[in-house]
Amino acid sequence: MSLRDDEVGETIHNTMDSSSANADSSVDCHALPCDKARNDSLDSTQPLESTFAYKAPDDYKFHCFGKRVFSETIIDRGSNTRCTFFDEAWNPLEVKITYDFAQRAIEKPSVLPLMLEISRRFFDDLGYLRCDFYLQGNTILHIGELTFTPGGGVLPISPREFDGTLGELWEIH
Numbered sequence: 001m002s003l004r005d006d007e008v009g010e011t012i013h014n015t016m017d018s019s020s021a022n023a024d025s026s027v028d029c030h031a032l033p034c035d036k037a038r039n040d041s042l043d044s045t046q047p048l049e050s051t052f053a054y055k056a057p058d059d060y061k062f063h064c065f066g067k068r069v070f071s072e073t074i075i076d077r078g079s080n081t082r083c084t085f086f087d088e089a090w091n092p093l094e095v096k097i098t099y100d101f102a103q104r105a106i107e108k109p110s111v112l113p114l115m116l117e118i119s120r121r122f123f124d125d126l127g128y129l130r131c132d133f134y135l136q137g138n139t140i141l142h143i144g145e146l147t148f149t150p151g152g153g154v155l156p157i158s159p160r161e162f163d164g165t166l167g168e169l170w171e172i173h
Contacts, residue, residue: 057134057141058106060115061150064123064131065169069116073106074099088116096158098151110138122146127172 059074070093071086083099084092090108094101109115118140119131132144157163 060133062119062131064129095162097155128170
């Protein structure tokens with residue numbers, strides 16, 4: 001499916017505009033404790049997301065290697081966090097990096113082609129890039145992070161053979 005340049009550009013523009021209002025938008029709120037010095041009413045060990053009354057959106061992370069893209073979908077963050085890897089056709093893969101496998105099927109988002117296209121546009125001619133999205137229903141809420149080294153590049157991948165598979169796809173430019 002080929003998407004119009006204006007559709008991709010508008011989605012990128014809208015999600016980036018909403019994140020530019022927050023100078024710390026690239027900070028992973030799930031990993032940082034709240035700053036007690038700024039708000040004494042919060043427990044400083046409490047993750048920021050748990051201070052809100054709503055469920056954190058599912059996190060769609062697209063790992064771009066040349067022409068191949070794998071997605072990692074993290075669900076139920078903050079309660080029983082699970083993850084499933086998918087190929088581009090949304091076939092689940094038996095791969096684990098940080099979280100255990102999701103115990104329920106994860107529905108294929110209708111905006112998957114758009115997320116793949118945006119990831120490829122950001123990736124362009126790099127050796128590797130991970131592009132993260134947050135969805136609400138089937139609307140892209142936010143492009144969360146673009147990174148060349150998720151987890152500092154040291155997170156263990158299981159099965160170990162998949163680490164080699166990904167390494168073979170990585171073309172150094």
